[in-house]
Amino acid sequence: MNKLEDQMALISQIYLGGYPQVAPQQAESKPRRRRNKNKGGENNLSMTKKRKLSQEQVDLLEHHFGNEHKLESERKDRLASELGLDPRQVAVWFQNRRARWKNKKLEEGFSKLKSDHDEVVLEKCRLESEVTKLKEKLCEAKKEIQRLGERVDRGSSNSPSSSLTMEAMDTPFLGEFGLEGYDNVFYIAENSYNNIPGMEWMNMYM
DNA sequence: TGAGAAAGTTCATTACATCA
């Protein structure tokens, strides 16, 4: 099982589809039994009383966790005697620490995805605004072509072949309007952006 | 090679300590 993949899948699920109500594994299994609130009765209260670990203990545990997140039984026993703790406490501390580490990683992954998404949205806005500007320039170019055509037609109305149309124009002409390098734009048929992945929105401008 | 026991892990939750 690839843990990182699972985490990223979970992040994607969280980010794209919201928090799942129930993990699939849990949804199919029996409901978990509630813990008994009376933790074994009064007689072992002192034994089960929760004890906060000292800063030195936590520091050493953190140090070992930094080296290796897994805890082999030999290391657990050694650490436990070194810290004056029950091996079970050391195991529990590592379990909880792994859970905290995992949550932190998930949060980091989520933040990264969110900032990537924000960046893409920003870039999309920028490109849309660029498209709008180019459309305006194109519109101006068409008007200019029409004006020139009418002027030529008036000058030699008896010569139909001299009529200046968009179809007859050489594309380098567009350079006058700052449209060099965009020649290919004019070879994409209107409404054909549906065929280009991610460019469907272009038809809004056509 | 399959079954099952033992020991480990994760996950969800509870209970307690602490602090504002």
Added chain:
DNA sequence: CTGATGTAATGAACTTTCTC
């Protein structure tokens, strides 16, 4: 006192490893 938060501890389910 109270609610929020952090964390030690628990129990169930699941997984891995070992033995026969």
